[in-house]
Amino acid sequence: MADLLPLERELWSRGRRLVAGVDEAGRGSLFGPVVAAAVVLDAAADLSGVRDSKTVPEREREALYDRLTSGLHAFAVAQVGAEEIDRTDIRRATLKAMSLAVAALTPLPDFALVDGDALPELPCPGRAVVKGDARSASVAAASIVAKVARDRLIRALERDYPVYGLLRNKGYGTREHLDALARFGPTPQHRRSFRPCQIRSLWDGH
Secondary structure (H helix, E strand, O other): OOOOOHHHHHHHHOOOOOEEEEEEEOOOOOEOOEEEEEEEOOOOOOOOOOOOHHHOOHHHHHHHHHHHOOOOOEEEEEEEOHHHHHHOOHHHHHHHHHHHHHHOOOOOOOEEEEEOOOOOOOOOOEEEEOOHHHOOHHHHHHHHHHHHHHHHHHHHHHOOOHHHOHHHHOOOOOHHHHHHHHHHOOOOOEOOOOHHHOOOOHHHOO
8 A cells, every 4th residue: 555644744743743634525516515524643543445535445435434533533524515505616615614624623733734726724734735635644534534424414315305316426417317407407405506407496396
């Protein structure tokens, strides 16, 4: 497994002991909130298997989530819903979710490594790291926590909106999902500012 701790070690060597990794899940989805997680790793714990969530099978992601949230590591999760995404835009909503996640950590971190090319408003110094989930164990851990937390939320919402195939597509624009949108229109949880959702909805009572 690749060494994903060089960024953390550099910061630890400079006295930044509490380094948070920050990532999001659901930015490209048509449905539901964007979810962000912030994770401060205990470097002495077992970090085997921690890597970019996109490369981890679902069952393994769930097991890693349970390890990462078991109390050895500090973590926080935050979300911004579809209504606010539509009122602002997905970029601002994502940065807000990241900001909320970092601010919810106890204690606050000394530094934050944030996946992407932009820094949200933070209560500590930080650095944007492009492809951070492939370069930093902390960011990779945050990507796993955010992804599993959002998947669980979508599974709960699926009970109210069973016709969109959400258990399979997690709100992303698969053919099944797009066909259901064409037939039933968007729900209150759909991001109506996203082009595929800009159609009349049966959920509005029309």
